[in-house]
Amino acid sequence: xxxxxxxxxxxxxxEYADRVASLPYDVMSSEEAYDFVKxxxxxxxxxxxxEVNFPKGTDQYSEQVYLKAREILDSLEDxxxxxxxxxxxxxxxxxxxxxxxxxxxxxxxxIDEYIENKxxxxxxxxxxxxxxxxxxxxxxxxxxxxIFLVYRPKExxxxxxxxxxxxxxxxxxxxxxxxxxxxVWAVDExxxxxxxxxxxxxxxxxxxADGHHRANSxxxxxxxxxxxxxxxxxxxxxxxxxAVLFSSDELEIMPYNRVANTPRNTPRExxxxxxxxxxxxxxxxxxxxxxxxxxxxGMLLGNVWYRLTAKEGTFDPDNVIxxxxxxxxxxxxxxxxxxxxxxxxxxKIDFVGGIRGLGELVKRANTDMEIAFSMYPxxxxxxxxxxxxxxxxxxxxTWFEPKLLSGLFIHKLK
Numbered sequence: 001x002x003x004x005x006x007x008x009x010x011x012x013x014x015e016y017a018d019r020v021a022s023l024p025y026d027v028m029s030s031e032e033a034y035d036f037v038k039x040x041x042x043x044x045x046x047x048x049x050x051e052v053n054f055p056k057g058t059d060q061y062s063e064q065v066y067l068k069a070r071e072i073l074d075s076l077e078d079x080x081x082x083x084x085x086x087x088x089x090x091x092x093x094x095x096x097x098x099x100x101x102x103x104x105x106x107x108x109x110x111i112d113e114y115i116e117n118k119x120x121x122x123x124x125x126x127x128x129x130x131x132x133x134x135x136x137x138x139x140x141x142x143x144x145x146x147i148f149l150v151y152r153p154k155e156x157x158x159x160x161x162x163x164x165x166x167x168x169x170x171x172x173x174x175x176x177x178x179x180x181x182x183x184v185w186a187v188d189e190x191x192x193x194x195x196x197x198x199x200x201x202x203x204x205x206x207x208x209a210d211g212h213h214r215a216n217s218x219x220x221x222x223x224x225x226x227x228x229x230x231x232x233x234x235x236x237x238x239x240x241x242x243a244v245l246f247s248s249d250e251l252e253i254m255p256y257n258r259v260a261n262t263p264r265n266t267p268r269e270x271x272x273x274x275x276x277x278x279x280x281x282x283x284x285x286x287x288x289x290x291x292x293x294x295x296x297x298g299m300l301l302g303n304v305w306y307r308l309t310a311k312e313g314t315f316d317p318d319n320v321i322x323x324x325x326x327x328x329x330x331x332x333x334x335x336x337x338x339x340x341x342x343x344x345x346x347x348k349i350d351f352v353g354g355i356r357g358l359g360e361l362v363k364r365a366n367t368d369m370e371i372a373f374s375m376y377p378x379x380x381x382x383x384x385x386x387x388x389x390x391x392x393x394x395x396x397x398t399w400f401e402p403k404l405l406s407g408l409f410i411h412k413l414k
Contacts (some may be wrong), residue, residue: 001201001202001203001204001275002109002113002118002119002151002200002201002203002204002205002206003101003109003110003112003113003200003201004088004105004107004108004109004196004197004200004243004245005088005107005108005109005197005240006088006090006107006108006187006197007088007089007107007108007237007240008084008085008086008088008089008412009084009085009089009091009106009410009411010077010082010083010084010085010142010409010410010411010412011082011083011084011085011350011408011409011410012042012076012081012082012173012407012408013080013081013082013083014021014172015112015277016042016081016182016192017172017174017408018172018174019040019042019043020042020043020044020082020407020408021043021044021174021176021182021405021406021407021408022036022044022045022048022404022405022407023036023045023405023406024048024145024403024404024406025045025048025049025406026129026213027044027403028049030049030051030052030060031056033045033049033051033052034052034056036052037052040083041213042076043407044406044407045406046072046146047055047069047072047073047140047144047407048066048069048136048144048145048407049208050065050066050069050072053068053072054068056395060132060189061131061132061135061342065204065298066108066135066136066138066139066140066204067138067139069136069139069140070139070140070141073142073144073410074248075141077249077336082410084412085186086192087188089186089187089188089193090105090106090107090187090192090193090196091105091106091107091163091184091185091186091187091409092104092105092106092164092165092184092185092187092310093105093106093182093183093184093244093404093408093409094165094181094182094183094184095180095181095182095404096179096180096181096183097179097180097181097401097402098179099391100252102246102250102251102402103161103162103165103244103246103250104243104245104404105157105161105196105245105246106146106184106242106243106244106409107196107243108237108240108241108242108243108398108411109147109149109240109241109243109245109267110239110240111182111218111219111222111223111239111241113206113218114215115219115242118205118206118368118389119149119205119207119208119215120205120206120207120208120384120387120388121208121212121215121387121392122383122386122392122393122397123208123212123392123395124206124212124392124395125212125213125216126213126296128321129213130135130213130216130217130220132217133213133214133217133218134217134220134221136217137158137217137218137221137303137413138221138224139326141412141413141414142410142411142412142413143214143218143241143242143410143411144242144406144407144410145211145214145242145389145404145406146211146242146243146244146404146406146409147208147210147211147214147215147218147241147242147243147244147245148208148210148211148243148244148246148400148404149206149207149208149209149243149244149245150206150207150209150246150248150251150380150383150384151203151205151206151207151245151246151247151248152203152205152247153247153248153249154199154202154203154247154285156199156202157199157200157203157247158247158276160192160195160196160199161196162252163347164185164192164232165183165185168185169185170184170185171184171185172184172408176405180402182405182408184408193326193349200245203307205387205388206243206245207248207383207384207387208373208387209246209251209383209400210398210400210403210404215241218241218242219241219331221238221387221413222224222238222239222241222413225238225413226238227241234290236388236413236414237411237413237414238413238414240411241411242305242409242410242411244404248380248381248384249380250401251380252377252400252401253377253378253379253383253399253400254353254354254355254377254399254400254401255290255354255374255375255376255377255379255399256326256351256352256353256354256375256377256378256396256398256399257351257352257353257354257358257360257361257372257373257374257375258329258334258349258350258351258352258372258373258375259349259350259351259352259361259364259365259369259371259372259373260334260338260340260348260350260369260370260371260372260373261338261349261369261370261371262301262338262371263337263338263339266299268302271301271337271371272301272306274337275299275308275333275335275337278308278310278311278332278333279297279308279309279311279314279332279333280308280309280311281292281306281307282306282307282309283304283305283306284298284305284306284307285304285305285363286301286303286304287303287305288305288358288359288361288362288374289305289306289307289358289374290358290361290374290376291307291374291375291376292376293376294325294376295309295310295315295325295328295376296308296309296310296375296376297309297310297325297329297373297374297375298358298373298374298375299371299372300361300362300365300371300372300373300374301370301371302367303365303366308333310328310332313332314328314331314332315327315331315332320382320385320386320389320391321386321391321392321393324378324382324386324393324394324397324405325375325376325378326375326378326393326394326396326397327394328341329373329375330394334349337369338371340410343394343395343396344395345379350364350369351395351396352364352372352398353401353413354375354377354399354401355399355401358374361373361374377398377399378393378397378398383397
């Protein structure tokens, strides 16, 4: 059983939607955010990364930054650019990227189901990142960024969602400068809203695809509100957090590639010899190479691309973590050959989302790094199986595109 409930979204007026919507706060550095907001007075990035409203060098975690986020949010409501819907609704959120369509349902999910692990996780979180979003949610008194959730396909839900979209006029329909289409419908009919809630009760589990820090932070704020309101009865908005839920068969995970430094004074021939102990090596040439199947990898070293294929015995095929490509590469090459034991903290390795293409690997391997690896993408089934097993994926295992836009839906905690 999964609890998914409608809510009264605070959202932009239709004529402002494309100017408000922005990429999530965590896909940009502070420097990139400063550049992004130029000539964009209404972009939600001014709320999500409120340090951009101050001179560069301002501490992005200072109280004045969180207060400014709340001030801007309130001012946009006061000006009528944002307004809260009069009754609880669900919202259908369709994205189109390069012809591929994914359609999600926007609603609120239960912090208790998160605590009880009915909303399943596959990543660890960092305390510093959590603290930032806890403060942001707390000061804004709202969930401002949706959590990206996934569930195993359920045909009855698909029919209700697609049927509504096919027979109703969208409230938003625009294309962002990067060519990604966004269309939103408001599900305001009580019978359909109730039907959707009932169908989700038949869904055994929800899985976090992206947004572990936002989810954990939203839950912690909810628990803080419970402490402040000891007479709470469970119906209060702070008992829920904002999410967009997708059927797993509509999503696509892109590879999360790697670039790294090699050990100092180690000749290329020696690196290749050591790598060949665990991998079959085939020289490809200078044309960038992306692996075509699991357990194979592209490697760029000295401006030459190679195909690496994991040898028998390098992993346990019956172990959901050990058989992940990111685990195979880390365990058999990155740690023993490159000497990088902790990829979460090491400055000798970096991670490149698949959306940036193989050209970015070539660029990095010829500037600040020396070796690059192109990966075969992790599958949704692997992600869900690992979460079901209560296991944690290695860092930077998945990259989802398109990203969910921020600013189209805000969930107030009271």
